[in-house]
Structure formats: C-alpha cells, structure tokens
Amino acid sequence: MTGPVVIAGSGAAGLATADALRTEGYDGAILLLGDEPHAPYDRPPLSKQVLTGAWRPDRAVLRSRAELAARGIDFRPGTAAVALDPAASTLTLSNGTTIGYAALVAATGVAPRRLPGTPAQHVLRGLDDTLRLRGALTRARRVAVVGAGFLGCEITAAARTMGIAVTLADPFPTPLHAPLGPLLGTMIAGLHRDRGVDLRLGHAVAALETVSGNVAGIPATPVPAAPHTTPPGVAASPNTDIRAANANNRAATAGDHPTNAGDRIAAVLLDDGTRIPADLVVTAIGCVPRVGWLRDSGVPLADGVVCDAHGRAAERVWAAGDVAAWWSPALGRHVRVEHRFTAGQHGRIVARDILGLPHDAAPDQVPYFWSDQYDLKIQAYGLPSGADEVRIVEGSLDERRFVAVYLSGDEVTAVAGAGMARAMRQWRQAVVDRRLPAAT
C-alpha cells in the first residue's frame, strides 16, 4: 500500500493505530491529527491522579512529539478533520487544506453531554477540562456532581479526597446502576456514604440556580455537545506543550465558564423540589460520538461509526476507539465501547486490517475496564451491563473484596471484582468461554 494513512484523532485509539502500523512493518507516511494542542495523552488518569493533583499533567502523556517524530509519525496538533469525501479519498482539515489518503481512520472519540441552560457547569473529558475543574475544586466548598456513572463517581472520590463537600445525584437508585447493576451499585453507594458523600439517588436534576436567582430548567433529554469542533478560546499552536496547559487554562474562558459573578452556580434543584446548595456543578451524564465531520460523507453512522468486526466502515475507511461501533460476532450486534483497553485493541486490529494482514482466527479478547474510587479498584472483564443475574463467587461485597459473575441465562457475560486481581484473571476464562467453569 502506498500511503498516507491519515488518522483523525490522537487519543489512545489513534496513537495505537499509528504505533501498530509501524510495529507491523508499514514504512509509508502516517499523519496523526489531533484537534487539541497537546501531545497524545492518556484519559483514565485525568479523573484520578491528575484531578487529585497526585500526578503532574505530563505524567499522562503517552508519547512526546520527539518520540512520534522518531517513529516517523507526522503529528499535527490543533488540526481537526472537518469533512470526508470517500469517493475522492480526500479529507478536509480545520486549517482549510484538503489532503488525500490511502487509508483513513476515524478515531475522533466522544464529546460529553451537558445540561442545557446558561449557568456554569464543568465537564471532564480532556486535559484542559481537567485542569480547569481542578482549579475550580481548589476554590470550591460545596460541589454537586450530576451523574453517578464511572466518571461521576471518580470525580466525587477525587473531590472528597480534597476535603470538599460533595452531593452526588443520579436518577437511578444506585450509582453505576446501568454498567454494573444494583448489587454492586449498592456496595458503591455504601463506599461513598462512608466517605461522607451526600447521595441523592432516584432523582434527576430539574434545574440549576445561579447566584443572581436565575433558574434554568432542564428538559428531560440533555442536549449533546457540539460535534468535532475546536472549543472556543483554544488557540492551537504547534509549539504548545502539555506543561503550558496550566497557563492556557487560567487564561481560557470557555463558553460555559461565566465571568459574570451573577451567573455563578448557587444550587441544584432536583425533580422532587429539593434544593442543594452548591458553588460548583460537574456534569457527568455520558458522551456522544464525535461524528459531525462524517455527516455528509456517506460513511454509515448510527451510535457512532458503524464498522465490521475489524473496524472497517467503508472503502478505505476504518474507525477505532470510543467513536466506533464494531460488529460483535459473539453478541450478534454492533457494540460501541468507551473503555481504554478497547481503544488499544481497536488500533492494533485496524492496523492489521489496513495492511491486509490476517487476523487471529479465534480472538479470545474480551473487553476490560477499571475504576479507582478512594482506595477501591473495581475491575471488570466483559460487558456487565444488561445481565439478568449477578453471583458473588469469591470474597464478599461487605469486605469490598470479591469476584462477581454476570450471567444472561446460563451464559457468562462478564466478571467484575475488587481487591482480587489474580482471582479475577482466573475468572476471566469464564467470560472467554461464555460459561461457568465445570464444578471441580
């Protein structure tokens, strides 16, 4: 194949694709487009070590510019893909230029949903969001976290670790209700209660109230964030270094961070009328795939870019990572997974597919994800959501050391656990086999 391979998105999936192309021996041109000014960085530490301040931001860098250049990867920070023409095999960039490609990889990730309305709210998706939120947390006294998924729970834990009062609200009866189910969700609720979190479960946020007394009501359906565009106030410069992000952040005034004091948050109003005073609101209610740049391309889109089992979406077009919905032969449907491990898997498989290399005949790869909350590390193999039975097979939830098996009928769909890494690795085989081990 004569290049270039153009990769839109320089997160974990985009970088893994570029790396794997080189590892597999491809020596043609690779263009890695990043819409942020930063070198490729890792997202999981953002809501953990970077938010708490345990790590300096540059600890989260996956690859420096020098390392990318040394592998012959042409990294273009501050450059977003804005339109694709598969018939002509060209991609239009945010700087107005149009480039041709031999293979295109969509790795543009997801954008956080926000609560509609004007008052300030924080989200955490990128490094700049994280540093902005960290700065706000150092000044905050009472934080309201909206959404008790993994991100909301991790932000809650980080804020409590910093000694800030936190209210965590979610319409479901337990945290992590959808991804892990009510049994583990109840254990997680206890964990946060023990740490002094004010949990408001079973209630949606109805409105945000500002210091000046304005109340912005929230419709039942949150509005998705803008698609793949550069956020306002972010000036992309190829010389921007991750260590300069702090300085940029102090200067940045994104649209949802008001300079008018009257627009500051005073309280969150729940759907039962409860008023929760808060001087900071963090919204963690999920994400939407960043596919705006593909709208008119003819590339199949549903919940993300629709791909076959090896990430191929159209002639010479692949997708990887959070933005990609891959066909799962095991599940018989397309699945979009927003987990770090999957991003790396996708990158390696897409690279082999681009190069026409054979794939593993029977890949036993199963998804993996983890979440750190306080001193608890939850790990899971497979996709636990939607199971109809959860069995504790080792340890106990009371001790917060356990292995839980998720079943749909007789079929094992996932295992999740904490504090038992080795046992978890053994139980992973049940997810590969999709059935419980024979009694010994």
Place this chain on the structure above:
Amino acid sequence: MKISVDEDKCIGAGQCVLTAPHTFDQRDSDGVVILLSAEPAAPEQAAARTAAAVCPAAAITVVAG
C-alpha cells in the same frame, strides 16, 4: 531488548500476564505487575512487545537493544 515497568502507573489489569506469562506476573495483594525478566529470551520478545502495546495503563516500556 530491555523492558521496564512503571509500578505507579500499573493498574493491575493483568493483560501483560495473559499475553507474556514468562515475562510478567502480578502481586497477589494489589495486582501490580512483577517483572520476571527485564531482558526476555528471543522466543519471548514478540509476546513482551505485544504486552507493552496492550497495557491499558501504558505502564510497560520496551527498549530495543
């Protein structure tokens, strides 16, 4: 080939042990990686390289040598 691991970054996923069991192990207590061999023998090197690539915490560094 030389391998190094960053215990502070390791999240105990165990993917390295699944990929290259002769090169990596995990501590029982917290699942943190144990490097069994910093310079794996030739037959192990491909698996060790894959282990570095699959690590979801980017905690494994391989230096060709």
